[in-house]
Amino acid sequence: MSKALEGVRILDMTHVQAGPSCTQILGFLGADVIKIEPAGRGDITRGQLRDVPNVDSLYFTMLNCNKRSLTLNLKAPEGKEIFTQLIQNGDVLVENFGPGVLDRLGFPWEKMQELNSGLIYASIKGFGLYGPMSHLKAYESIAQAMGGSMSTTGTEDSVPLCTGAQIGDSGSGIHLVAAILAALYHRTHSGKGQRVEVAMQESVLNLVRVKMRDHQRLQHGPLAEYPNKTFGTSVPRSGNASGGGHPGAALKCKPGGPNDYIYVVFQPQIWEPLLKTMSRDDLVGDSRYSTPEARLERLDDVYALVEEWSSQHTKFEVMEILNEIDVPCGPIMATEDIIRDEHLRSRQMIVDVEHPKRGTFTTVGCPLKLSDSPVEIESSPLLGEHTEEVLTETLGYTAEDVQRMRDAGAV
Numbered sequence: 584m585s586k587a588l589e590g591v592r593i594l595d596m597t598h599v600q601a602g603p604s605c606t607q608i609l610g611f612l613g614a615d616v617i618k619i620e621p622a623g624r625g626d627i628t629r630g631q632l633r634d635v636p637n638v639d640s641l642y643f644t645m646l647n648c649n650k651r652s653l654t655l656n657l658k659a660p661e662g663k664e665i666f667t668q669l670i671q672n673g674d675v676l677v678e679n680f681g682p683g684v685l686d687r688l689g690f691p692w693e694k695m696q697e698l699n700s701g702l703i704y705a706s707i708k709g710f711g712l713y714g715p716m717s718h719l720k721a722y723e724s725i726a727q728a729m730g731g732s733m734s735t736t737g738t739e740d741s742v743p744l745c746t747g748a749q750i751g752d753s754g755s756g757i758h759l760v761a762a763i764l765a766a767l768y769h770r771t772h773s774g775k776g777q778r779v780e781v782a783m784q785e786s787v788l789n790l791v792r793v794k795m796r797d798h799q800r801l802q803h804g805p806l807a808e809y810p811n812k813t814f815g816t817s818v819p820r821s822g823n824a825s826g827g828g829h830p831g832a833a834l835k836c837k838p839g840g841p842n843d844y845i846y847v848v849f850q851p852q853i854w855e856p857l858l859k860t861m862s863r864d865d866l867v868g869d870s871r872y873s874t875p876e877a878r879l880e881r882l883d884d885v886y887a888l889v890e891e892w893s894s895q896h897t898k899f900e901v902m903e904i905l906n907e908i909d910v911p912c913g914p915i916m917a918t919e920d921i922i923r924d925e926h927l928r929s930r931q932m933i934v935d936v937e938h939p940k941r942g943t944f945t946t947v948g949c950p951l952k953l954s955d956s957p958v959e960i961e962s963s964p965l966l967g968e969h970t971e972e973v974l975t976e977t978l979g980y981t982a983e984d985v986q987r988m989r990d991a992g993a994v
């Protein structure tokens with residue numbers, strides 16, 4: 584058994600969330616990820632949202648596992664010298680700086696290709712490398728706003744809402760992983776690297792695809808499966824309507840706390856067994872509910888009926904009972920449910936990691952599982968922890984060379 588990406592060297596020039604989430608996955612898969620950080624403060628997130636004084640924040644540690652850290656001053660001539668050698672010895676360079684940052688530092692794509700024609704140069708930008716908006720910066724909520732997510736998330740009478748899932752940042756990160764792996768595969772037979780990009784707006788739009796489907800259906804009449812009574816010219820916010828071919832809703836459970844709900848999808852075949860389980864045999868065959876079409880006309884009544892029953896049980900009890908009769912459902916998992924969940928822990932999706940300064944922290948593992956290439960989660964690096972190791976072992980510098988670079992303020 585070996586790591587899937589063993590032998591692939593990633594020059595990780597990412598910061599904040601979108602880029603680091605991509606390179607962390609590549610690290611989980613076994614690539615040698617060298618995180619190149621400005622000397623002094625490093626990735627800005629090391630110091631953001633700190634819970635423990637003078638220790639790398641969870642913001643940083645949960646997005647930078649399985650990496651080595653090299654500090655490098657790219658504005659110093661000696662720093663550029665080291666960077667040039669890293670490019671010559673790298674397979675993939677990943678960055679998510681603001682538009683044009685690496686060009687301004689003297690490393691446009693043309694120069695990188697001259698230095699290493701096999702290099703894959705991968706970027707995340709808010710709006711891509713070309714197009715009228717390509718010069719703009721972006722953050723998560725901006726991508727959700729402009730990718731179609733916010734206008735379709737919430738209820739009819741709510742403001743447009745962001746989802747808790749970071750689909751603009753980590754969503755872009757995982758899209759970039761796919762693009763990089765495709766470019767690596769392409770290089771195996773072409774021998775050539777290429778320019779790879781993912782725009783945050785477009786990652787969100789890719790995940791909002793079904794709403795663009797509904798936009799076009801809307802031109803032919805109201806969307807029957809939406810709970811909305813009136814429709815305008817764009818897809819409305821539809822609360823928790825399932826968005827698939829079957830209706831669904833989050834239904835209240837005992838004891839009535841903010842996350843005591845279970846989401847139930849009403850496949851056509853579940854209705855009769857569900858009535859029997861709820862001891863509502865009196866409604867079996869009742870024409871108001873007996874067909875999916877009839878139920879679609881009175882979804883509020885259907886949900887109220889099931890909620891009357893579900894609110895007498897906890898969400899996990901309801902899950903167990905409904906699964907016995909093959910009803911697709913999922914309790915609304917609060918973060919405290921998730922962090923102690925046996926299933927997720929058994930699959931190394933919630934993992935405890937030892938960090939040299941903060942002790943143990945809990946992180947989210949690797950969602951990509953490969954049977955012959957297991958993932959081991961290792962701590963995020965301290966700032967510059969591997970500077971000397973990278974310079975000597977990877978670039979062949981002597982101890983004197985390293986000292987010279989330190990004296991010049993390059994590392």
Ligand SMILES: CC(C)(COP(=O)(O)OP(=O)(O)OC[C@H]1O[C@@H](n2cnc3c(N)ncnc32)[C@H](O)[C@@H]1OP(=O)(O)O)[C@@H](O)C(=O)NCCC(=O)NCCS
Nearest residue numbers: 599600601620621655656657658679680681708709720721
């Ligand atoms: C996230 C973002 C808005 C942050 O903007 P920002 O804090 O102004 O940072 P930028 O990326 O624009 O610039 C980084 C600066 O650090 C400098 N820098 C970075 N690494 C360096 C190093 N190792 N040595 C010296 N300087 C370094 C760059 O040269 C640049 O300086 P400049 O402005 O003089 O050119 C911006 O990076 C961005 O839009 N990224 C693309 C989209 C994205 O990923 N968004 C965030 C999702 S979490």
